[in-house]
Amino acid sequence: xxxxxxxxxxxxxxxxxxxxxxxxxxxxxxxxxxxxxxxxxxxxxxxxxxxxxxxxxxxxxxxxxxxxxxxxxxxxxxxxxxxxxxxxxxxxxxxxxxxxxxxxxxxxxxxxxxxxxxxxxxxxxxxxxxxxxxxxxxxxxxxxxxxxxxxxxxxxxxxxxxxxxxxxxxxxxxxxxxxxxxxxxxxxxxxxxxxxxxxxxxxxxxxxxxxxxxxxxxxxxxxxxxxxxxxxxxxxxxxxxxxxxxxxxxxxxxxxxxxxxxxxxxxxxxxxxxxxxxxxxxxxxxxxxxxxxxxxxxxxxxxxxxxxxxxxxxxxxxxxxxxxxxxxxxxxxxxxxxxxxxxxxxxxxxxxxxxxxxxxxxxxxxxxxxxxxxxxxxxxxxxxxxxxxxxxxxxxxxx
Numbered sequence: 001x002x003x004x005x006x007x008x009x010x011x012x013x014x015x016x017x018x019x020x021x022x023x024x025x026x027x028x029x030x031x032x033x034x035x036x037x038x039x040x041x042x043x044x045x046x047x048x049x050x051x052x053x054x055x056x057x058x059x060x061x062x063x064x065x066x067x068x069x070x071x072x073x074x075x076x077x078x079x080x081x082x083x084x085x086x087x088x089x090x091x092x093x094x095x096x097x098x099x100x101x102x103x104x105x106x107x108x109x110x111x112x113x114x115x116x117x118x119x120x121x122x123x124x125x126x127x128x129x130x131x132x133x134x135x136x137x138x139x140x141x142x143x144x145x146x147x148x149x150x151x152x153x154x155x156x157x158x159x160x161x162x163x164x165x166x167x168x169x170x171x172x173x174x175x176x177x178x179x180x181x182x183x184x185x186x187x188x189x190x191x192x193x194x195x196x197x198x199x200x201x202x203x204x205x206x207x208x209x210x211x212x213x214x215x216x217x218x219x220x221x222x223x224x225x226x227x228x229x230x231x232x233x234x235x236x237x238x239x240x241x242x243x244x245x246x247x248x249x250x251x252x253x254x255x256x257x258x259x260x261x262x263x264x265x266x267x268x269x270x271x272x273x274x275x276x277x278x279x280x281x282x283x284x285x286x287x288x289x290x291x292x293x294x295x296x297x298x299x300x301x302x303x304x305x306x307x308x309x310x311x312x313x314x315x316x317x318x319x320x321x322x323x324x325x326x327x328x329x330x331x332x333x334x335x336x337x338x339x340x341x342x343x344x345x346x347x348x349x350x351x352x353x354x355x356x357x358x359x360x361x362x363x364x365x366x367x368x369x370x371x372x373x374x375x376x377x378x379x380x381x382x383x384x385x386x387x388x389x390x391x392x393x394x395x396x397x398x399x
Contacts, residue, residue, distance in 0.1 A: 004375075005383050011376035016222045019272070022139075022181055026268055027150065027161055027188040031261070033253060035191045036064070036151060039107065040071045042187055046147045048105035050075035052098050054118035055109040056082045059153060064194060065109065077101045082110070085286055086117035087170040088132050095124045105147040108159075108185070111206065112293060115150060115159030116166045119183045122146055123165060126182065132167055138377070141180035150185035153194045155246070155259035156206025156294050158213055158267015160188035168287055174369060175287035184271070188264060192256035200247050204349035205294030207243040207259060211236065211342070212282075212297040213266035215305070217273040218319065219312050220379040228273045231265040233322045238262035240323040240341070247349050276380040278304045280370040281393060288366065289357050298351045302342045303395050311381040354398030363393050 030038055043051060053076060059065055060080025069076060079094055098121060108118030122145040123135050135141055150160035165178045198206075217224075218232035239262050246255040281304070282296035305312065316335035320326040326337035346353070358366075367389035375383060384392070 004385065008376035008383050012222055012379045015377070016379075019223060024181065024272060025184060027185045029264065030187065030189045031191075031257065033191060033193045035189050036068060036194065037071065039068060039149060039151070039189060040073075042149060042189075043072070043105060043147075046105065046186070048147045049073050050077070050101070050103045051105040051107045051149075052076075052094075052101070052103040052121075053078045053080075053107045053109060054082060054094065054121065055080050055114050056111075059110050059114075075101075075103075077103055082114045082117045084113045084292065085168045085175065085290060086113055086120065087168050089170060091117060091120045091124060091132060091167060094121045098125060103146070105149070107149045107151065109151040109153060111152070111154040111202075112157030112159050112166070112209075115152070115157060116164075118148070118150075119159070119165030120167050120178060122148055122183060123178050123180070132178065133169070135178045135180075136167075136176045138179050139181070141178065141182050143182065145182050148185040149187045149189060151189045151191070151194070152260065152263070154198060154202060154206040155195060155256065155263040156209035158210060158263050158270070160185055160190070161264050161267040162271045164271075166283070166293075173287045175283040176373070190257075190260040190264065192253045192260055195256045195260065196251050196253065198250065200250065201350065202294075203247050203250065204243070204351060205292055205298055206263075207239060207246065207294075208298035208301070208346065208349075208351065209294035210259070210263040210266045211239045211243070212278055212301050213270045213275065214239070214262075215301065215319065216276040216278055217266070217270040219308075219315050219381050220273050220276060221381060222379045223273045225272060228269040231269040232273075233319065235262040235266040235269065236319050237323045239266075240325060240345075244345065244348065274378050276304075276378050277370070277374055277382075277384050277389075277392075280374040280378065280384075281366070281389065281396065283373060284366040284369045284393075285355060285358065285396075287369075288362055289355075291355060291357070295351065296355070298346055299353070299355055300396055302339050302346070304392060305339050305342070307392055307395075308382050315381075355396055356398050358393065358397035358399075360397075360399065363390050363397070366393055
């Protein structure tokens with residue numbers, strides 16, 4: 001165990017040096033009610049005339065999309081069949097359509113799955129010589145992608161600002177990520193009016209997804225910058241304050257806008273500082289059982305935080321203070337109060353404490369996938385081996 005941990009920490013130390021040489025950027029942000037009407041102007045300024053809109057069936061039927069389509073070029077192509085956990089086969093279908101219609105840009109509209117599908121499309125357009133399997137991992141795209149506008153309709157994934165496209169191999173049910181800075185969208189259009197019809201359960205789970213991004217990025221031991229640390233604190237404070245209001249009062253434009261901004265900050269933070277063992281576990285749950293990613297993260301987060309124990313008391317205590325969850329007491333007391341608050345938020349929003357659909361016979365494979373994802377890349381406060389992942393997944397399953 002000591003040798004493995006030393007190898008992981010050495011890898012992360014070297015990787016951090018390399019990350020300082022990467023040209024990091026954020027998308028240009030457009031905020032405010034009806035900001036989506038600026039999309040045609042953005043495309044014109046980029047000299048893009050044949051965008052491919054990537055979205056799902058629900059948004060495909062929406063009045064918003066019909067309005068936007070009426071404002072776009074007649075060469076616009078709409079692909080509105082993205083399903084949760086986009087598969088390799090579906091991405092290839094989109095690639096063929098993009099080439100057939102001679103598209104020159106991409107507009108991703110929706111939540112994480114739609115963004116992931118659009119980014120994977122962008123990766124394949126940039127690298128027609130590589131399969132999605134070959135592009136999986138770190139910085140393997142390496143070429144300019146089409147002009148890309150991201151329009152989030154949920155406040156959670158932060159995909160409008162991240163380097164990651166998560167796809168699912170439909171043959172093995174394994175989820176994995178394509179990570180490259182060239183996949184960061186050029187523009188993020190954050191219009192709160194597009195999120196007010198989001199059902200409460202999706203508001204809850206996507207909001208907890210954003211909280212998981214901010215907390216995991218904050219707890220990681222390296223890859224940080226002053227900006228990412230500040231983003232994490234600001235995102236956590238905003239989510240603790242505004243997620244319950246967005247859940248209870250879906251038409252609150254203030255709460256919806258604050259959640260979009262918090263999700264963006266959390267996404268920008270983990271893009272640089274990385275996520276951790278919560279995500280490594282959640283990805284296996286989503287791939288095997290099609291549990292929505294935000295729901296999986298919401299359930300796994302407090303279980304992993306409790307498992308980390310004293311290794312994170314100091315940082316969690318700081319988050320408890322900045323979010324006004326607990327401002328007095330020892331680090332341990334405030335850290336435990338923060339974890340309790342997460343559980344209370346979950347319970348209030350109808351999120352279960354465990355996921356009994358996890359099958360005992362799958363846990364070994366899930367742990368193996370989680371180890372492969374997390375180590376040696378994720379600079380987590382506690383490095384898990386396969387046995388440790390199995391023990392935690394058992395608790396997630398309520399067994």
